[in-house]
Amino acid sequence: MxxxxxxxxxxxxxxxxxxxxxxxPKVLKLEMQLLNKRQDISYYELExxxxxxxxxxxxxxxxxxxxxxxxxxxxxxxxxxxxxxKAYYVCSKSKILKGQNKTSPVSSKICxxxxx
Amino acid sequence: MxxxxxxxxxxxxxxxxxxxxxxxxxxxxxxxxxxxxxxGNPTPSVLSTDEVDGGITPVVRFDVATADYYKxxxxxxxxxxxxxxxxxxxxxxxDVSVSEVxxxxxxxxxxxxxxxxxxxxxxxxxxxxxxxxxxxxxxxGYDKSFPAGNYNAxxxxxxxxx
Numbered sequence: 001m002x003x004x005x006x007x008x009x010x011x012x013x014x015x016x017x018x019x020x021x022x023x024x025p026k027v028l029k030l031e032m033q034l035l036n037k038r039q040d041i042s043y044y045e046l047e048x049x050x051x052x053x054x055x056x057x058x059x060x061x062x063x064x065x066x067x068x069x070x071x072x073x074x075x076x077x078x079x080x081x082x083x084x085x086k087a088y089y090v091c092s093k094s095k096i097l098k099g100q101n102k103t104s105p106v107s108s109k110i111c112x113x114x115x116x
Numbered sequence: 117m118x119x120x121x122x123x124x125x126x127x128x129x130x131x132x133x134x135x136x137x138x139x140x141x142x143x144x145x146x147x148x149x150x151x152x153x154x155x156g157n158p159t160p161s162v163l164s165t166d167e168v169d170g171g172i173t174p175v176v177r178f179d180v181a182t183a184d185y186y187k188x189x190x191x192x193x194x195x196x197x198x199x200x201x202x203x204x205x206x207x208x209x210x211d212v213s214v215s216e217v218x219x220x221x222x223x224x225x226x227x228x229x230x231x232x233x234x235x236x237x238x239x240x241x242x243x244x245x246x247x248x249x250x251x252x253x254x255x256x257g258y259d260k261s262f263p264a265g266n267y268n269a270x271x272x273x274x275x276x277x278x
Contacts, residue, residue: 009148009177015185015277038149089276096270098198106174106250106271108147113277 010044011035012092012110019087019116022078027059030077030114034092036067040105043067043095048079049111051088058087064095087114145186145240145275148177150247153271155254160261164253173251175215176273180240186275188238192252193269200265204257212236216247239278248273 012034022029034044043066048058059078067073079087091111155163156170165171178188192210196202214226219242230237240246250271256262 009146009179011144011146013144015144040149040152091274091276096197105152105268106149106176106273108149108176109272109274110145110147111274111276 009037010041010092010094010108010110011037012112015112016115017090017112019079019084019114022076024078026081028079028081028084030079030090032075032077032090032092032112034067034073034075036069036071036073038094038108039069041094041096041108042069043097045093045095046075046077047089047091047093047111048077048087049089049091050086053089056083056087058083084116090114144181145277146179147273147275148179149174149273150177151175153250153252155252155267155269157262161256161259162253163262163267165251166253169253173249174271175247175249176271177245177247178240178273178275179245180243180275183243184239184241185277186240187278188240188246188248189235189274189276190238190248190250191233191235191272191274192250193254193271194234196254196267196269198266198268200263202256202263204260207255208234208252209255210234210250210252212248212250214238214246215249218244218246222246240275 017030017032019028019030043064045064046060048056050056077090089111091109093109094107096105096107151174153165153174154172155165157163158169165173180186190212194208217223222242225238
């Protein structure tokens with residue numbers, strides 16, 4: 001039997017998001033959802049990466065955003081049509097506030113693979 | 117009375133048959149930080165998360181709903197996120213290994229892992245839960261004493277869709 005105490009996790013779905021046309025021409029959109037079950041984390045950062053994990057430019061309402069403990073956040077990520085083939089992963093990464101932790105914390109990062 | 121019971125049974129069977137059951141298995145990865153690490157200070161020049169050195173090794177749990185959809189990438193620290201001013205080099209070492217599994221075959225993750233720099237990659241080829249221990253050790257200069265103060269470093273655990 002497995003008993004777990006003080007569980008704190010981070011979920012970022014879907015695993016394979018599909019690019020769709022946004023309301024702007026030549027701009028594509030991804031719709032993601034983040035669930036924060038980490039009590040020690042309130043902020044997450046978005047990243048769009050190519051196949052070699054290099055950053056790809058993108059737009060979002062906020063690139064670093066607050067998600068309260070046990071709350072979900074729907075996120076829209078906008079990528080230029082020209083970067084469609086370059087954008088390979090969309091990731092969310094936990095941000096640890098300086099001085100927040102007395103221990104050495106774990107930063108979690110989840111990357112979904114973009115379907116074109 | 118028998119007719120009434122039969123009618124009731126028929127009626128309830130019909131009602132139950134209309135209740136739909138639906139399910140979706142979504143391929144997703146959940147990263148759970150089970151234990152944050154603490155550095156022990158066994159000698160003035162060493163900070164280590166090993167239990168024998170008075171530290172606590174961080175433990176990260178990966179839950180994978182579907183096999184072969186994700187890889188776990190765990191990096192041990194190569195710098196402090198918080199530390200007093202340091203004037204000499206810090207020599208880092210670290211290791212990541214499987215500590216617990218829900219499926220016995222997951223023990224093979226350790227032998228199949230790829231290691232580069234301070235990063236350890238594991239293909240999550242089996243659905244279920246696996247716990248990884250990420251140990252870290254830092255030595256200061258050539259047997260120099262670390263200045264007094266608080267030291268924190270971050271283990272980065274990533275789950276990447278493949």
